[in-house]
Amino acid sequence: MIRFKRYPAIKLIAIASIGISASAAQAQDSRVPDMGKLTATGGVSQVEGAGGGGLTPWALITGYGTRDSYGANAHYTQVNTQDYRLKTYGVAVGIADRVEFSLAQQEFTGSLAPLNALNLKQDIFGVKVKLAGDAVYDQAGWMPQIAAGLQYKRDASVGGLGALGITNVKQLGAKDDHGIDYYVSATKIYLAQSLLVNGTVRMTKANQMGLLGFGGDKKDQYQAQLEGSIAYLINRKLVVGAEYRMKPRNLGVDNEKDFSDVFVAYFPTKNFSVTAAYVQLGDITIFNPKKQRGWYLSMQAGF
Structure with a gap:
C-alpha cells in the first residue's frame, strides 16, 4: 500500500489529478468516449506503462479522448534478447487529455546459467499531468507540450x-x-513535416528500471538521466523512429548500460496498435557480461 505521507510529491500530483478528473466529469455530456484525437497521438505503451514510445514516456496523454472526454487502453509487451526475457502488461487511462494513470507489472527472466532460473517481478503505478502547451494544435508556436509524471x-x-x-x-x-x-x-x-520529437529528463535511483532495486553500493542518490525519441509518420497509420535512454550505474554487480531501439508502429485503427523494434540493452549483470540485443513486440488495444 502506498502511503502518501511518505511521498509528498505523489500527494500533490494525486490531489491535482483528482481535481482535474472532477472537472472533466462535470464537462462530459456523453458517457461514450469521443476518440477525437488524431491517430497515433496517444502514443503506444512504454515498458513501464506510461503513454509514449517503447522505452521512454512522452508528454502526450494516453488514449484518444479530447479535453471533454477520456480514453483507456491495455497492453502486452515482450522483449527477448540472447539470454533474457522481459514481459510487461498493464492498463492506462487518460482523462480530459490532461491527466494519465497507469498500472503495469514487469516480469524479467533469464535463460543462461548461472541466471537461467532468474525471475524478477515489479509492480508500477504511474501518474502523468499535462502542464502546458499542445503538441498537435499549437503548430504556429515553438512551445512543446510539457508534462510531469512519476512512477512508483x-x-x-x-x-x-x-x-x-x-x-x-x-x-x-x-x-x-x-x-x-x-x-x-x-x-x-x-x-507539416510528419515528425515527432520528444525529450525526457528522469530523476531516478532505479537499477535496470527498478528490477534490481534502487540505489546501490556505488551510488545512492537521485541522478538526472536523459531520454529521447524521434518518430516519422510515413502515413496516418505507420510510424518509424528511434529512442535512446540513459541509465544510472549504482550496483557493483551490474555494469548497467544505456538502452536504445529502432522501431516501427502500425495503427490499423484507433482501437489497436502493434509496435516492433530492434533493441540494445547493454550488459545486464557481471554474471553474464554480454551486450544484450534482441527484438521488442508490443500490442495495445483501447479507445
Whole structure:
C-alpha cells in the first residue's frame, strides 16, 4: 500500500489529478468516449506503462479522448534478447487529455546459467499531468507540450537464486526494493513535416528500471538521466523512429548500460496498435557480461 505521507510529491500530483478528473466529469455530456484525437497521438505503451514510445514516456496523454472526454487502453509487451526475457502488461487511462494513470507489472527472466532460473517481478503505478502547451494544435508556436509524471515501483522477491541464498534485491547491493522515478517530458509534433520529437529528463535511483532495486553500493542518490525519441509518420497509420535512454550505474554487480531501439508502429485503427523494434540493452549483470540485443513486440488495444 502506498502511503502518501511518505511521498509528498505523489500527494500533490494525486490531489491535482483528482481535481482535474472532477472537472472533466462535470464537462462530459456523453458517457461514450469521443476518440477525437488524431491517430497515433496517444502514443503506444512504454515498458513501464506510461503513454509514449517503447522505452521512454512522452508528454502526450494516453488514449484518444479530447479535453471533454477520456480514453483507456491495455497492453502486452515482450522483449527477448540472447539470454533474457522481459514481459510487461498493464492498463492506462487518460482523462480530459490532461491527466494519465497507469498500472503495469514487469516480469524479467533469464535463460543462461548461472541466471537461467532468474525471475524478477515489479509492480508500477504511474501518474502523468499535462502542464502546458499542445503538441498537435499549437503548430504556429515553438512551445512543446510539457508534462510531469512519476512512477512508483515496488519489487517482489527475487526468484530462482534461492540456492545462492539470494531472495531480495538488497542482497545484490541495492539499498531498497521500492522507489519513485520523477520525470518531465516535452513533446513537439510537426504536422507539416510528419515528425515527432520528444525529450525526457528522469530523476531516478532505479537499477535496470527498478528490477534490481534502487540505489546501490556505488551510488545512492537521485541522478538526472536523459531520454529521447524521434518518430516519422510515413502515413496516418505507420510510424518509424528511434529512442535512446540513459541509465544510472549504482550496483557493483551490474555494469548497467544505456538502452536504445529502432522501431516501427502500425495503427490499423484507433482501437489497436502493434509496435516492433530492434533493441540494445547493454550488459545486464557481471554474471553474464554480454551486450544484450534482441527484438521488442508490443500490442495495445483501447479507445
